[in-house]
Amino acid sequence: MAVPAPVLTMSGIGKQFPGVKALDGVDLRLLPGEVHALMGENGAGKSTLIKVLTGVHPADTGTIELGGAPVAFGSPLEAQQAGISTVYQEVNLCTNLSVAENILLGREPRRRGRIDWKRMRARAAELLARLELSLDVSAPLSTYSLAIQQMVAIARAIDVDARVLILDEPTSSLDADEVEQLFRVMRRLKGEGIAILFVSHFLDQVYEISDRMTILRNGRLVGEYPTRELSQVELVAKMIGQELAALERLHGEARVFDRPLVEARGLGRTGAIEPFSMTIHEGEVVGLAGLLGSGRTEIARLLFGADHASTGEIAVRGTATPLRTPRAAMAQKIAFCSENRKADGLIPDLTVRENIILALQATRGWTRPVPREQQDELVSRYIRALKISPPNPEHLVSNLSGGNQQKVLLARWLILEPRLLILDEPTRGIDVGAKTEIQRLVAELSDGGMAVLFISAELEEVLRLSHKVQVLRDRRLVAELPNDAGLTSDVLMETIASGGRADVSVNGGRPS
């Protein structure tokens, strides 16, 4: 079979950020009329590669060729004008404007200096028709679902005679039908000869839609493979790499957990999570597995008092205890490292030291400052224990890398010596070294008697660390699985997909 000439070739791309080598000698080629999946773990360099391609960051080394001619984009606009369009994970549209305005924003058809609304609506409808969509283009975008908004973003992207369309995690907020709709559109565009670069962490979707894939690990190229020649297991092995290939359980001997620490009894919040029951014992690591948006973070926030429960109650050591604020949870020695460390974790303007002692200071109130010697002692101890780098407590936390920021957040909660530590995606977006360190730390803490609720999108990681795994699906707790030899990521994935196995006890998911 003759391979058509690639429409886009990137070779030897390297990119250095302060303290991190984000990309190192990465090649990528896109053929016309193919869906090409870009695979890799969080932090492997996928987004950086896309940003280099679209002109957000300049590449330090390497070349980009578009249609055979070398190019260098100084801005996303230049890349777009050259025919490389991007649809980002979070839809970058103005929901208060109409569908037509969104599609043609900045490129409105004009007549005598004024916008020609009639022509604009016609053009927008035409573009949507290309995607087999028929919408009221003068209605505000906010009246349509997220999936439709995504389509509108795509319509906007292909208006500028796109030769390359980049879809960065377009399916993360879509349901199954909507994904199917998106895939129909993708196949149609592919038929028109557009090269599509597809990023997704849903393996099944990648196998359904993509023709070939490029795999990255730690900023390096692992290889380029035709999708049908690489099994899912091989793909995961290549993404994770040799280092973690031996997926040994981090816990040694089986332990018996008989002292319940925190119990959720029919706890639920309307619109966020169906009522569930769950028991976390002292020294136990409970894994929460489920897809994005399945209610993992919602459970964590309820247990920490960050949100109010609408039903049920929480018992701490057998006594019903209302946790209506984070302070109430902290008084019960519950700590919560939130998923989004930028939005609701760290205070970027403050130093590493101040960020670490913040929660301790909050529990003492503003009138009783933590003495400076004690601060320095605590902070330097945790900087050493967690290998925070640079080890300077007076550094602004915003200048640290993602992994080190995560460690700062961990340190903040560890100095409170919590009995239950809730970790929501503690290893997301950080490099493999820091990831392993944090995993080891969790195992050590639990061996020392601390209970941990561990939330992660990476099933292997959940399996490595947890004593039992709670599986979530569509905002319901559907299964509780003991982490024994029979539990593999395949079984977990199947449980997530099917909503519970027949042979496991279904704990909390009441029929709704």
Next chain:
Amino acid sequence: MWPAVVLVLLLALNVFFTPSFFSIEVKDGHLYGSLIDILRFGAPLILVSLGMTLVIATGGIDLSVGSVVAISGALACLQISQDQGVFAAVALALGLCLVLGAWNGFLVAGVGIQPIIATLILMVAGRGLAQLITDGQIITVNSPAYKVIGGGYWLAVPVGILIVIGVLAITAFLTRRLALGMLIESVGVNAEAARLAGIRARGIIIMAYAFAALCAGVAGLMISSNVSSADGNNAGLWIELDAILAVVIGGTSLAGGRFSLGGTVLGALIIQTLTTTIYSIGVPPETTLLFKALVVTAVCLIQSPTFREKVFRRRTAKPGPAPEEKVRVTTA
């Protein structure tokens, strides 16, 4: 650093026009001189600006301080004119200011109204309240004890300056010795993250507004005591804008977060020195506002990192992606 440079430049300009500008002498056991005057007349602005600093650090703003200045002076003078004790009058006035500030804080943190709107309510209503207290008249009092606050001397130093030093010391102690400053900064940068770290954000915000109103109250006493009368219409008029300007010139971002008390004091002194300079170098009265605006624009521009970069074009090696640098000053 920049505010200090500007202040030095302004002072140097004054010396150029008035060679005796720096001389300080003792007359009748009182300190006299242009520098003393700047400190003395700038005292109310410094006080209001200190309170404003904490409010701005929480990510808010307080437009009502000017009205609180008027209310405080009006209530104190009314009490004294009705033969109440000076101490009781002052305590009552400051107590009312605390209540008004707590009300602002409640509207912002408890009800969730945007700070600029929440304090706009008291800015407008407060003027009315002050006029209600004075019955629309200018209340004149003849009380030597009350006169001390704004016009008295202690150990040759004007009492107003001593009050400023005292309030500055207390504020510095509360925010930097105790943990209030760090908690205020956390709330100002990211209120949700602060709440999840266990900080009582609501209490901190209410406290900041109450403190700002208290500072404005003291400033109001100082202003009315200095002229031995209360003018509900004009006392403290537009002082909130000067105070916001002083805070911004001092390097505190209007977006909240890191604040600098020293910077604010410098900022307030720059504004006061500017006023003095306008008189001493003989700028025609009809152009004083324009002159002031030009200087303030220059100060704000020189403080903006983006502006400095554009103008001075420092040739440095491009270090990857530029670290996020907040433009501290965007308004003039």
